[in-house]
Amino acid sequence: MRGRELGMVVFWHGNHSLSTRAKIVPGSTSNQRLITPPPPRLFRLSIAIAMITRKASSLLRAGPSAASLCWRCRVSSSSASITASRPLVSLPRYIHSTRSNNATPLPLGGTAAGPPPAAPIPHSEYVTRNRLREAVIPKPRTERFWQEVHLKLVDGSFEVHLDTRPVKTASKRALAIPANKPHLAHAIQVEWAIMRTAKEALKSQYIPLTSLTSRAVDFEMDEKEGKVPEPAAEGEEPTKTTREQIVDFVMGYLDTDTVLMIxxxxxxxxxxxxxxxxxxxxxxxxxxxxxxxxxxxxxxxxEGKLNFVLSDGDDGLLPASQSDRTRDTIRDVVSKFTPWELVGLECAVIISKSLLVGLRLVMENKKGGMINWDVEDAATACNLETDFQIEQWGLVEDTHDVGHADLRRGLGSVVLLVSEVDFPNPSTSKE
Structure with a gap:
């Protein structure tokens, strides 16, 4: 080889590398190269690594002034130049001196005959925090403060008692259900009997019948006691009674009644x-x-029958204003409803979005006997569009099925609230 050529000699120490430049001496053979040694401090580290990995006895005698690279090199006594007698050929090096043993594969199917062993059983201490808490502290069957729900007749009315305490309305009155509504009383008893926690009593979806009955009882007692609303402040509209508020509210649905929208x-x-x-x-x-x-x-x-105007979609889906004669006639009928019927009508109108559906449901079911129009008929009449879309495109789970059940639950609660049966009104209190 002639001319100048550069090579690299690398000393490894963990993630650090120490490199030296090797230069071919002009006029020398290919095996003679001039190598500039690294600094003495770093050189000691490389010497220590070489001693451990290669077990070179020549490195034991090496010093900072008399450099010796490895077992493959001959180093001169001069610190300025090192003459290598062997070519710098990189050989494979191992990080550690321990060689791994090859695994001995077992034959397929295992070495033991018979069925496989049973699954391992976790140690008893290997239990999560929640499981340990359940194992140590027994969880009660229910998280409520009552055990039994009783139905009692007190002063001619049914009362629902949680053990010995009666259920009360929002106005702190006893939830007194008329004796001619036994189905409603037993349904409220079931509501509280299947309740798992006392917190469920704060959610209206768990106690729909209790909520409606509480509103009806307070409404009825306020009218019997002659309770009047507080006077309005100067410059404000006069405060309306509960009856006037409910009547005005349900009459607002007449022009946009869902069964009159085509x-x-x-x-x-x-x-x-x-x-x-x-x-x-x-x-x-x-x-x-x-x-x-x-x-x-x-x-x-x-002057004859009432006239109802349909909101025809060919003219645009706009509210159809009904005549004053039709509006006044329906208002007179609704104003004569009992507090129980008014509360039921309000709930039915909100659920069905139809005043006519609510009126027919209340009037057809308030007296026991032959019922010509029930909950299913009312739900079908006010839900035509949704049912038609389900027939065309299918049912969406957790949406249409939930709405289907919730609609019938609400309308069924109205029927139980307003329905009456011929039941003797006892004059004495008994359980």
Missing amino acids: SPTRGGHLAAPGEKQLRDRQLETAHNMVEWAQEHFKSSDG
């Missing part, structure tokens, strides 16, 4: 061959409800 003829509504379109179903339901209202609501002027 979808347009155009729009590509889908239906299976031989089945009715959505518009046809809506018109059939609307005519049925209008006929019932014209039969049961008689105008005081004697």
Whole structure:
């Protein structure tokens, strides 16, 4: 080899490397190279690593002035130059001196005959914090302060007692259910009997019947006691009674009644061959409800049947204003309802979005006997659009099924609230 060539000699110490430059001496053979040694302090570290990994006895005699690289090199006594007698050929080096043994694979199927061993059982101390708490502290069956729910007759009314304490209304009155509503009383008893925690009593979805009954009892007692609202401040509208507030609220649904809203003829509504379109179903339901209202609501002027205006989608989905004659006639009927019927009507109107559906449900079910229009009929009448969409595109889980059940639960609560049966009114209190 002629000319100048550069090579590298690397000393490894962990993640650090010490490099030296090797230069070919002009006129020498290829095996003679001039190498500049590293600084003495770093050189000692490299010497120590070489002593451990290579077990070179020549390194034991090496010093900072008489450098010796490794077992492959001959080092001269001069600190300025080192003459290597062997070529710098990199050989594989091991990080440690312990060699690994090859694994001996076992034959497939295992070495032992018979069934496999049983699954390992965790140690008893290997239990999470929650499981340990449950194992040490027994959890009670229920987290409520009562054990039994009783139904008692007190002063001619049913009362629900939690052990010995009666359930009370929002106004701290006893929840007294009239004796002619035994189905309602037993249903409220079931509500409290299946309750798991006392916190559920604070959520209306767990006690729908108790909430409605509490409002009806307070409403009825306020009217009997002649309670009047507080006078309004100067410049404000006069405060209305509870009856006036409920009547005004439900009458606001008349112009936007859901059974009087008809979808347009155009729009590509889908239906299976031989089945009715959505518009046809809506018109059939609307005519049925209008006929019932014209039969049961008689105008005081004697001018004939009431006239109801449909909100036809061909003219745009806009509220259809009903006539003053129709509005005044329905208001007179609603104003004569009992507190129980008014509370039930308010709930039915909110759930169904229809005043006519709420009126028919309350009036058809407030007296026991033959019922011509029940909860299922009311739910079908006020939910035509959703049912039609489910038929076309399918049911969405946790949405349509939940709404289906919640609608019938609410309407069923109204029926229990307003329904009455012929039940003797006892004059003495007994359990």
